[in-house]
Amino acid sequence: MVEKACKNCGMIVEGDICPVCKSSELTSNWKGLIIVFNPEKSEIAKKLEIKVPGKYALKIGK
Secondary structure, eight states, X not given: OOOEEETTTOBEESSSSOTTTOOOOEESOEEEEEEXXXXXXXXXXXXXXXXXXXXXXXXXXX
């Protein structure tokens, strides 16, 4: 299955709905990947406003 990025929060998902924000606005046009294990202690997660552990796209196309 093709991984897609949520246009709202950037999470990489394999299904049709984002588990973080419950959006169905997904795209296969994304670049870069960050994996966040502990968003509370991660400076990068804080800058990217990531609150839930998981895989996230760094750049999402239109």
